Amino acid sequence: MNIGFFSFLSGLLFGIGLLVSGMANPQKVLNFLDITGHWDPSLMLVMVGAIAVGLVSFRIAKHRTLSFLGLGIKLPTADKVDNRLIGGSLLFGMGWGLAGFCPGPALVALGSGEFKALVFVLSMIAGMLLFEYLDRNTLKN
Amino acid sequence: MIDIAWELFTPWAAIIGGAIIGVSAAVFLLFNGRIAGISGIMGGLFxxxxxxxxxxxxxxxxxxxxxWVWQAIARLPAIEIDAGYDTLILAGLLVGVGTRFGSGCTSGHGVCGLSRFSVRSLVATLCFMGTGFVMTYVARHAFGG
Incomplete structure (x- = not known):
């Protein structure tokens, strides 16, 4: 049950952080991505704030094998930069730049009752299902 | 030359909000033992x-x-979604497929990955920021706008 509580708490804090920083608003994200136009650098400082805290937490995690709840700490083990990583990230950025939504802000916008966010999230889920299909059927490696 | 929109720039809200996101990722990592990557958390459901x-x-x-919690205390900040439905559908598909093939999004690669000095995450972040800049340029400046 604890794992559910801390998942909920973490999701809640994440959402609050997106709202405080203004990043739940796609318009503000696009104002950052519009680097050749009238540029709002705020998103960069969101990353700075998040990474500053993140550096500490990953430093703590590095010295532990178990979490405070006694669960194994699972960090990604992949270390190769491959085509999937690059191709996938390029595609993600295209979608991000089109609408100003990445997955987190889209969920917060949906929670706030935005119908357009529902359309985006349903389409994103369709994209994730398409990935599962392609991954299982054609791109075995 | 870069034209900075000083009137839109919200440095304190950005840093404080970012730090709250960092705390969220820290809670997830130190209690549940996992990376707080939204696309991975969602995609794993499938x-x-x-x-x-x-x-x-x-x-x-x-x-x-x-x-909801926010609304109980204060007025919700503006969420402006200018994109039309066709754009939202295309963007959603790209974000869904792309984040799963690329093993992460802004949170998993951009925040958590960079915090642990992952080379893969640095490459991924440069890639999605790169195409993000290009697509926004195309959408806002190349075709009318």
């Missing part, structure tokens, strides 16, 4: 494993709940 659904759903409910 390849279900025993005991793996509950915490993913709990995290997503937490994100949905953020604006």
């Amino acid at each position: 390849r279900p494993m025993p005991g793996d659904i509950f915490w993913r759903v709990a995290f997503i409910i937490g994100m949905f709940a953020a604006p």
